[in-house]
Amino acid sequence: MIGLSAFSKTTENILRTGECVLNLPSADQVQYVDRLALTTGSDPVPAGKQAKGYRSVRDKFGLAGLTAEDAATVMAPRVRECPVQLEAKFIALHRVAGEDAAQRGKIVSIELQMQRVHVLPSLLMDGHANRIDPDKWRPLIMSFQQFYGLSERLQPSTLGTIPERLYQTPDLERAARMVVRGEW
Numbered sequence: 001m002i003g004l005s006a007f008s009k010t011t012e013n014i015l016r017t018g019e020c021v022l023n024l025p026s027a028d029q030v031q032y033v034d035r036l037a038l039t040t041g042s043d044p045v046p047a048g049k050q051a052k053g054y055r056s057v058r059d060k061f062g063l064a065g066l067t068a069e070d071a072a073t074v075m076a077p078r079v080r081e082c083p084v085q086l087e088a089k090f091i092a093l094h095r096v097a098g099e100d101a102a103q104r105g106k107i108v109s110i111e112l113q114m115q116r117v118h119v120l121p122s123l124l125m126d127g128h129a130n131r132i133d134p135d136k137w138r139p140l141i142m143s144f145q146q147f148y149g150l151s152e153r154l155q156p157s158t159l160g161t162i163p164e165r166l167y168q169t170p171d172l173e174r175a176a177r178m179v180v181r182g183e184w
Contacts, residue, residue, distance in 0.1 A: 003096065006108045007048075009041040014090050014110055019074035022112075024084040027138040027149030032081070034147070035064045037158035052162045073115040083120035083137070088112035102170035 002022070004011045014020045025033055036057075040049055043056040061068045061079070068077040071087045078085040091111040097103035125133035141148045145160040 001109050001111055003107065003109050006095075006106050007046060011108060011110070013041075013076075015093065017075060018090040019076055019115075020088050020090070020112065021071050021074060021076045021078050022086040022088060023079035023082040024086070025079075025082050025140045027140050027147075027154060029081065030140055030147045030154045032064045032066055033140060034155070034158050036060055039063065052166050071116070078118065083123055084132070084139075085118040086114055087116040087118075088114050100170075106169075 010020075038052070038054045039057040039060060040046070040054050041057070041060070042049070043058075045054050045056050057063050061077075066082075067080040069080040071078050071085075074087045074089065076087075078087070089112065091113050094109040094111065095105065096107040096109055119132060123132050123137045125131040125136075138149050140154075141150070142157070142159075145162070146157050147154045
């Protein structure tokens, strides 16, 4: 399951093609990921993304300095440099917050079925052909718009420069009012 904006180019592409590749970078690849911040494949850039400073970029691989590689079971490309790559087929779309008129239709959860998993051999647990060693794998993690590994923050994030108010939605405002009033 992955959660995305219903309006993102990624969501559009998964629904159009019925497949995707989840390329999982390691913590030491943070600079590649941050180069893609504030970019979209949409042209023109949607108004909501324009307000956040996004720009349209056709060649994200080139911008990031990464290499596209053919997948084995889907048409979407893998990122050669990513130590873990998950080829997947679309199964179902689940709408999130359907009971909330302000959020209805804006967020989706996409159910995927893994078709093939590619893992850098150096990440595998000794003596196990299909098990990642958590002492060897250091995934890049984004938490509240900041980059982390499995330790301290690695570097400031370009996405973290977007004012928080541009991400606020009516459900967040309602939740904030409830906390202030103590209504749990």
